Amino acid sequence: MNHTHRKVTGTIDGRKFEAPHGATLLDTAKGLGLTIPTLCHHPGLPPDGNCRLCLVESGGRLLASCMYPLRSDGEAFLTASPLALEARAFVLRLLLARAPNDAYLLGLAGELGVGADPRLTDGADGCIRCGRCVRACRAAGSEAIALVGRGRERKVAGPFFEAPIDCVGCAACARACPTGHIAYSEEPRSIWGRDFDLEPCPLCGRPMGTPEELRRAGVENPVCPACRRREYSKSLMGLPEASFPAP
């Protein structure tokens, strides 16, 4: 793997880019200040490429930009060509069929002049099956929920369609959900039909997580992130706390 310093060049919407070899098309477009709508993509989670909202055209082909690694020079991409827009409108219609009231989707639909197809919204529950919740849970260190079933039946669920037994109540899934489909409350903590305690930070007293969640993290004598940063800076520089801006 000696590609680390290799650069790839090409154009997006006619604008030249130079990107590290293997960078995604989506990130590179963002770097140029271009906006490509995304839904299943989350910058902090492994990509999955399942929603197809981020389709972009290159020489008559459609590519999911969030999953497309730039590897060869001279490629030209179009984020708003007629083909790309048509594909995006099509995908949007399908997504709206799942989440007809989602503000983000409705905004995009307005821009593209797309309406939800009333014949499709039957059984819409606000979940677009993007799996961000499942990936967030796994990234957080559990795998308490999964996409279960096939086709239209597929949905996010805990084992046996019950409150997930391995859930620690961290709410990472709900925060990662783009449509707000997972009902939860931060404080007091309640999610997937269960209530959880919240452990206060021993230094500032603000809630820092559920006991189960802290155990999962495996940190001894945890303090909240803000206090940890403050303690760390103090220990590094030996300066009084007041000389640091509040976190």
Place this chain on the structure above:
Amino acid sequence: MSVVDESLVGRILDSRPPEPRYLLPILQEIQAAFRHLPREALLAVAGRLKVPAARVFSVAGFYKALSFTPKGERLLTVCQGTACHLRGAGALVESLEKRLGLRMGQTSGDGRLGLESVNCLGACALAPVVTVDGDVHGHLTPEKAQELV
């Protein structure tokens, strides 16, 4: 709640190394042994293979050959693939449902017989096709289908 023969689950688990890649074959064996995947068995699989219960459940729910409720001792599957559909699978379904007093996907109350649909059995030349415990019966009419029961 069904009573599960734990020693049978144990033997199935013991027959393979406790590694996640054996999840599917183990689920298939449990399905074959119990004609469904009992809850206790799924939890035992999760524990033994150290695979999260959510993943076990998701895999178990993905394959049509696996089920959470007991399947019939005898299984009638009606092909609903394109070729069979065009050649009258719909009429077969109707006739079998009426004859058995079951809807597609159901199992008779005594657990003797299950009725299911499947997508293309790869025997399109024989369409419409019904299998009885895996044996293929082709070129069926609604009348001939009733004789299979």
